[in-house]
Amino acid sequence: MQTKLIISKEKQTPFYPSNPTFRSKSLWIFGILCIFLSLPLPAAPVDDFLNPEKKRKSGNQSSPKKEVETKTTEPPSSSDSSRKSTDVVSKKNTKEKTTLAGTDPESSQYEEKGSKKQSKKSKSQNDPTSENDGSQNELKTFEKNKGNSKKKKYEDALPTVKDNTPGSPSYTEGIESVSGGGVPVLCYHHLAAEGGPMGGYNLHPNLLEEQFKFLKAAGYKTVRLDQFYAYINGKQPSDFPEKPILLTFDDGSKTHLEVLVPLLKKYGFTASIFIYPTIISSGKKYYLTWDQLRSALDSGVLDLGSHTLYHPKLPTMSRTLIRKQLLESKQILEAKTGRKIVDLAYPFGLFDPRVIEEAKAIGYRMAFTVNPGKNVPGVPIYNIHRSLVPWGQSQSAFNSILTMAPPPKISISIQDGAWVTSGQEFKIHLEGVQPESVSIKIKSKNVISESRFPDYTITIPDFARKSTFLPLMVQAKTKEGKQIQYQYLFINQKEFKKHPDGSF
Numbered sequence: 001m002q003t004k005l006i007i008s009k010e011k012q013t014p015f016y017p018s019n020p021t022f023r024s025k026s027l028w029i030f031g032i033l034c035i036f037l038s039l040p041l042p043a044a045p046v047d048d049f050l051n052p053e054k055k056r057k058s059g060n061q062s063s064p065k066k067e068v069e070t071k072t073t074e075p076p077s078s079s080d081s082s083r084k085s086t087d088v089v090s091k092k093n094t095k096e097k098t099t100l101a102g103t104d105p106e107s108s109q110y111e112e113k114g115s116k117k118q119s120k121k122s123k124s125q126n127d128p129t130s131e132n133d134g135s136q137n138e139l140k141t142f143e144k145n146k147g148n149s150k151k152k153k154y155e156d157a158l159p160t161v162k163d164n165t166p167g168s169p170s171y172t173e174g175i176e177s178v179s180g181g182g183v184p185v186l187c188y189h190h191l192a193a194e195g196g197p198m199g200g201y202n203l204h205p206n207l208l209e210e211q212f213k214f215l216k217a218a219g220y221k222t223v224r225l226d227q228f229y230a231y232i233n234g235k236q237p238s239d240f241p242e243k244p245i246l247l248t249f250d251d252g253s254k255t256h257l258e259v260l261v262p263l264l265k266k267y268g269f270t271a272s273i274f275i276y277p278t279i280i281s282s283g284k285k286y287y288l289t290w291d292q293l294r295s296a297l298d299s300g301v302l303d304l305g306s307h308t309l310y311h312p313k314l315p316t317m318s319r320t321l322i323r324k325q326l327l328e329s330k331q332i333l334e335a336k337t338g339r340k341i342v343d344l345a346y347p348f349g350l351f352d353p354r355v356i357e358e359a360k361a362i363g364y365r366m367a368f369t370v371n372p373g374k375n376v377p378g379v380p381i382y383n384i385h386r387s388l389v390p391w392g393q394s395q396s397a398f399n400s401i402l403t404m405a406p407p408p409k410i411s412i413s414i415q416d417g418a419w420v421t422s423g424q425e426f427k428i429h430l431e432g433v434q435p436e437s438v439s440i441k442i443k444s445k446n447v448i449s450e451s452r453f454p455d456y457t458i459t460i461p462d463f464a465r466k467s468t469f470l471p472l473m474v475q476a477k478t479k480e481g482k483q484i485q486y487q488y489l490f491i492n493q494k495e496f497k498k499h500p501d502g503s504f
Helices: 020-038 105-126 136-148 205-217 225-232 255-267 290-297 319-337 353-362 395-403
Strands: 185-188 244-251 271-275 302-306 343-345 366-368 409-412 425-431 439-442 448-452 455-459 469-477 483-492
Touching (some): 205 255, 205 395, 225 302, 255 271, 255 290, 255 302, 271 343, 290 319, 319 353, 425 469
Parallel strands (some): 185 244, 244 271, 271 302, 302 343, 343 366
Antiparallel strands (some): 425 455, 439 469, 448 455, 469 483
16 A cells, blocks of 8 residues: 655645755654554454453453353362352362352353343243242342342352363273262253353363263263152162263253254263253353254253253342242243253252252252262252363363262261351261261361261351352261262351341
8 A cells, every 4th residue: 555645835834844854854754654554453352252251361362241151060079179159260270179069250140140131031921920929129139239249259269170271181991980889960061162151161072072982981871860869769760770870961051952962862871951041031142042942852862950040049049039030940941841840950059948948849859959979869859969070171080970989878967058157066977987088178178176986076167258158078988998079068147247038
């Protein structure tokens, strides 16, 4: 491109002296500037779905707005657990950790954001039996507060993965995987090749296939929700496999139809998906539509369960709102799909006694947490254990979920999901393990105040940093030397000015 410099022949102003030398230099500088300004400027990086804000490395990357939804994951291989509570799932942890499945602020923001916009619609458009129970003002207040706090980072970050973790590591065939007993339940989310809307809790499709190959070679067979329910109630079906596993996928990603269904058919597996209706009704391009959901279910390889109405942190809500979340989700899913909904997965894996009571009253037969641990007959049916599967999970971490043993006998003197205060004491009874191997911690803090095997006195510590959800991890070795990992969840009363249903 040529730049022409037109010089006026009119009488020159003092700004442009008539001195020839000055004029020549000025013209030269002005010409260079014109040429520079005509060059194209570099474009800023494009914000897209595969490069969510918190997942990008600093330097040459921008921070896009996250979509609306997210949740959690973790390998069960570390003693430090956090919860699927709610913190941005970035790729900056130095370890894969076993954590209280939760979600993260972004994770939760990802899931809650879109659903927040849809919650009002869902009551009028999606819920065929919407009830006016006088809770509308409370619901509006909850939504408003949630919106005001969406930029807040939640304290209980989920386990993440290292920056250099390959998205699709190769699993070596022939590695022996000896079942530790019980039934492992795996919790997956999105299946995108890079990043995805959930950062570390997204999974590369190639890695999912590597895991399916590994399970197939090791002799595992998937079970359906009906089979699993019969098993934990002590009525093991005649067709129950010797090495069973239950695969679950949360949220309703479009990849569940495009990626998951073909892989399940290829390997002869089945899985269960837990859906919250507002994301299906949202029109978000990365999530299933109702027609696509029905198509996925018609494949014959998927069971369906509820994931509440719009994926909130249930313990922070009043009982009235908890009931609406559980009831309306069930009603909408049944009306839209024509299938009976009797199973529930808690958003972020969060629950308390009120949530369990409402789930039971509404007609759910069992509910899934994201507390790591194996499931055996007699496990509380509203506290089913699940292990989260993160981005780039190593073969050893994946295998540890399968080889982990359930506690021979364990009981706790307070309710799982109870509200607790610092200094509060309770008992854990643990049999069939090596006493010297026992470790009981909350967020890396040892909480055993007295040990008289097989009984342990547990004292809730005080936390300097905000700690709303307290995962209590029990680790030990059986007398045969097998590793045990079993997790409970508590709600820290200190972080609330008042109980969601009134004063403490």
